Amino acid sequence: MRKLPLVVALTAVLLSSVAVAGTDKKDEKAAAAKSDAAVMVQPQxxxxxxxxxxxxxxxxxxxxxxxxxxxxxxxxxxxxxxxxxxxxxxxxxxxxxxxxxxxxxxxxxxxxxxxxxxxxxxxxxxxxxxxxxxxxxxxxxxxxxxxxxxxxxxxxxxxxxxxxxxxxxxxxxxxxxxxxxxxxxxxxxxxxxxxxxxxxxxxxxxxxxxxxxxxxxxxxxxxxxxxxxxxxxxxxxxxxxxxxxxxxxxxxxxxxTSVDGPEFNPGIDLPYELGLPTYAATAFYHHKLPQQPAALEPFLKEVEQCAMGDYAQALMQGSRLGAAQKQAVAEKLHQYTGLPVAYLLKANLRVSGGMFEHALQADTDTTTGRLDTRFSGPSMDPMGKSSDYDPQSSAIxxxxxxxxxxxxxxxxxxxxxxxxxxxxxxxxxxxxxxxxxxxxxxxxxxxxxxxxxxxxxxxxxxxxxxxxxxxxxxxxxxxxxxxxxxxxxxxxxxxxxxxxxxxxxxxxxxxxxxxxxxxxxxxxxxxxxxxxxxxx
The missing domain is CATH 3.40.50.1820 (Alpha/Beta hydrolase fold, catalytic domain)
Incomplete structure (x- = not known):
């Protein structure tokens, strides 16, 4: 039998070893998975x-x-x-x-x-x-x-x-x-x-x-x-x-009812209305309101009434809402959320949770928490529309x-x-x-x-x-x-x-x-x- 050149022979041996090793690793992984399954079927x-x-x-x-x-x-x-x-x-x-x-x-x-x-x-x-x-x-x-x-x-x-x-x-x-x-x-x-x-x-x-x-x-x-x-x-x-x-x-x-992404579900305005009291509580906590109320809970009762009353009625009108009425609602929302009137008008009075988290403290490039809006953190993208992460989750x-x-x-x-x-x-x-x-x-x-x-x-x-x-x-x-x-x-x-x-x-x-x-x-x-x- 003709002998192979040394380098070819060594290469063949190495390739064979790699193939065997790869097979062994695959077999070991399969055996480990099978062993894990055998353990899991028994209560521990x-x-x-x-x-x-x-x-x-x-x-x-x-x-x-x-x-x-x-x-x-x-x-x-x-x-x-x-x-x-x-x-x-x-x-x-x-x-x-x-x-x-x-x-x-x-x-x-x-x-x-x-x-x-x-x-x-x-x-x-x-x-x-x-x-x-x-x-x-x-x-x-x-x-x-x-x-x-x-x-x-x-x-x-x-x-x-x-x-x-x-x-x-x-x-x-x-x-x-x-x-x-x-x-x-x-x-x-x-x-x-x-x-x-x-x-x-x-x-x-x-x-x-x-x-x-x-x-x-x-x-x-x-x-x-x-x-x-x-x-x-x-x-x-x-x-x-x-x-x-x-x-x-x-x-x-x-x-x-979720305030996460309601903009992708047009015609359903309920999330904006139900999220408004939490926006108000958050603005209260971070002292972003034009006039700071003396206490939180009486203030929230007022906001809840507005959410289910004037605000809900305005959103229900859709494109039929007149410019003067839209301006009045935006000014009322400014009093409750601290967000600028111009921002609220541009958002068509509809601010999602992510938008609010990004916008409330935008003047300092700060993002407000989602799971707990008492928390804040540096904004990932100060030019963004919505928050990119949750400071509360990252914090704890x-x-x-x-x-x-x-x-x-x-x-x-x-x-x-x-x-x-x-x-x-x-x-x-x-x-x-x-x-x-x-x-x-x-x-x-x-x-x-x-x-x-x-x-x-x-x-x-x-x-x-x-x-x-x-x-x-x-x-x-x-x-x-x-x-x-x-x-x-x-x-x-x-x-x-x-x-x-x-x-x-x-x-x-x-x-x-x-x-x-x-x-x-x-x-x-x-x-x-x-x-x-x-x-x-």
């Missing part, structure tokens, strides 16, 4: 103990960090589909079967529940600056004086694909497993699929921990309030689970993420070799929704779950709903929540089942410590009044 738990002092009262608790595996339905009921992570805290020394239990989750959609866990109701709380950027690590994790454990056991749940929750694709074939994952995302990443996953988690959790006879509550924030309406209806009308209460924080039930997110990643591994003893995903890897979220009572395949073009909450309230007339929000929240304005709940399709006799509390804070009400104390006290009182147990 890690138990620890601790104590928290809530407003002077010491509470000993057992903590369980773990996963529940959710299966499909019908011919797929034996097929594991989702591994959902939770962190549950159970008060020690009480009758667990009668102790209230609250299922808590953030929104996104597709967000982990690090925010409510580390900022609101867990036994530990991360300390952040009130309305400015929190300095970098090390961050301070302290006893949470306002943990909800004095009133209820609490279960923090990560949405599928977020946190330590994972979608499960366990086919042995790599290609089929990829198709299976694609199918999982399609089934779960949407209003209805997400709602059914959370409802299934809750019923499965109650079975595992013997909590079927406990007073039961849902607590959702932001998109979590959308989820709560869907889950409440599923639990009540598909699973025969009567809830004691649904607690909504920073509510959005109808996406037609790192503290929450770092604190939880350290806490869950060192104190809850979970997730040592797993990445904690702040958000699920969502390619597309299906916002279409089949409302209760809709026939055939009729789907909404814009998500609105007001009918779901109404159905749950009508089939369980004892169900109480508690709505909470911040005056400085432009992601889900408080007046939009008020409007939605006063337009629920329920009989007048059920109106009294809904109560409200508003706070001098933003979307994450609890990021402002005085508001966190009020939120805790109000929610604890709500649970005490609705748990049907008396002292516990």
């Amino acid at each position: 738990t890690s138990t620890s103990e601790g104590s928290v002092t809530v407003e002077g009262k010491k509470i000993d608790y057992k903590a369980v960090a773990g996963t529940l595996v959710l299966h499909g339905s019908g011919d797929k009921e034996d097929e594991p589909q989702i591994s959902m992570f939770y962190a549950a805290y159970f008060k020690k020394g009480v009758n667990a079967s009668k102790r209230p239990i609250t299922f808590i989750y953030n929104g996104g959609p597709g967000s982990a529940t690090v925010w409510l866990h580390m900022g609101a109701f867990g036994p530990k709380r991360v300390v952040t600056a009130d309305d400015t950027h929190t300095p970098a690590a090390p961050y301070q994790l302290v006893n949470n004086d306002y943990s909800l454990l004095d009133a209820s056991d609490v279960v923090f749940i990560d949405a599928p694909g977020a946190g330590f929750s994972r979608l499960i694709a366990n086919d042995a074939d790599h290609g089929k497993r990829a198709e299976q994952m694609k199918e999982r995302k399609k089934d779960v990443y949407g209003v209805d699929g997400d709602g059914h996953a959370f409802a299934q988690f809750i019923t499965q959790f109650m079975s595992q921990y013997g909590r079927w006879n406990s007073p039961k509550y849902l607590f959702g924030e932001s998109y979590g309030t959308t989820r709560s309406a869907v889950v409440a209806n599923i639990l009540e009308n598909e699973d025969s689970v009567d809830l004691n209460g649904v607690i909504l924080l920073s509510q959005i039930l109808s996406f037609d 997110s790192s503290a929450y993420v770092a604190a939880f990643n350290n806490y869950v591994r060192t104190e809850l003893k979970f997730g040592q070799n797993q990445p904690y995903r702040l958000f699920a890897d969502i390619d597309h979220w299906d916002f279409s929704h089949k409302a209760p009572g809709a026939h055939g395949e009729a789907l909404q073009s814009s998500t609105n779950v007001m009918t779901d909450l109404a159905a749950a309230m009508k089939t369980n007339p004892n169900l109480k709903v508690y709505v909470n929000g911040g005056y400085y929240d432009l992601a889900t304005p408080y007046f939009a929540a008020d409007y939605e709940d006063h337009h629920l399709p329920i009989p007048a006799s059920l109106d009294a089942n809904i109560s409200y509390s508003w706070y001098p804070s933003g979307h994450m009400v609890y990021a402002h410590e005085p508001s966190l104390k009020l939120l805790h006290d109000n929610v604890a009182r709500f649970i005490d009044q609705t748990d049907n147990l008396g002292a516990h």
Whole structure:
């Protein structure tokens, strides 16, 4: 056999080695994915103990960090589909079967529940600056004086694909497993699929921990309030689970009320009207009003009346609105928002949330926060039309993420070799929704779950709903929540089942410590009044 030149022989050997290495790496990756799937189909738990002092009262608790595996339905009921992570805290020394239990989750959609866990109701709380950027690590994790454990056991749940929750694709074939994952995302990443996953988690959790006879509550924030309406209806009308209460924080039930991008939905003026009181509160906070009112809340009552009165009537006229009347409305809006009259006229009296955030402090090239308009930061593009980022999110997110990643591994003893995903890897979220009572395949073009909450309230007339929000929240304005709940399709006799509390804070009400104390006290009182147990 003729010998190859040395350089050719070496090249052949190297190419062969690269090919083998590439194959080995591909095989290793496939084997690792298969191994991870095998681990996920088995529920995981890690138990620890601790104590928290809530407003002077010491509470000993057992903590369980773990996963529940959710299966499909019908011919797929034996097929594991989702591994959902939770962190549950159970008060020690009480009758667990009668102790209230609250299922808590953030929104996104597709967000982990690090925010409510580390900022609101867990036994530990991360300390952040009130309305400015929190300095970098090390961050301070302290006893949470306002943990909800004095009133209820609490279960923090990560949405599928977020946190330590994972979608499960366990086919042995790599290609089929990829198709299976694609199918999982399609089934779960949407209003209805997400709602059914959370409802299934809750019923499965109650079975595992013997909590079927406990007073039961849902607590959702932001998109979590959308989820709560869907889950409440599923639990009540598909699973025969009567809830004691649904607690909504920073509510959005109808996406037609959102101030995010209403300019792309012409003819729908409601967002501008419902956002006006938050614009006014923000201008009040930053001292941008032509005449500063003495107090916030009386001022907001005046703005609310204008929003639903003169302002709404002016917008309803569209191009029929006369120049003199348009000028008068712009001058009134200037008094309420601090925005220049010329700007308001050029905007045709319609200012979206992003436009307001960019324009309010434009004279100093400063962008106003979205989730909490008390926050400000340097504008990315001073010449832009809308804000390019949210100063509030940038100011505190790192503290929450770092604190939880350290806490869950060192104190809850979970997730040592797993990445904690702040958000699920969502390619597309299906916002279409089949409302209760809709026939055939009729789907909404814009998500609105007001009918779901109404159905749950009508089939369980004892169900109480508690709505909470911040005056400085432009992601889900408080007046939009008020409007939605006063337009629920329920009989007048059920109106009294809904109560409200508003706070001098933003979307994450609890990021402002005085508001966190009020939120805790109000929610604890709500649970005490609705748990049907008396002292516990």
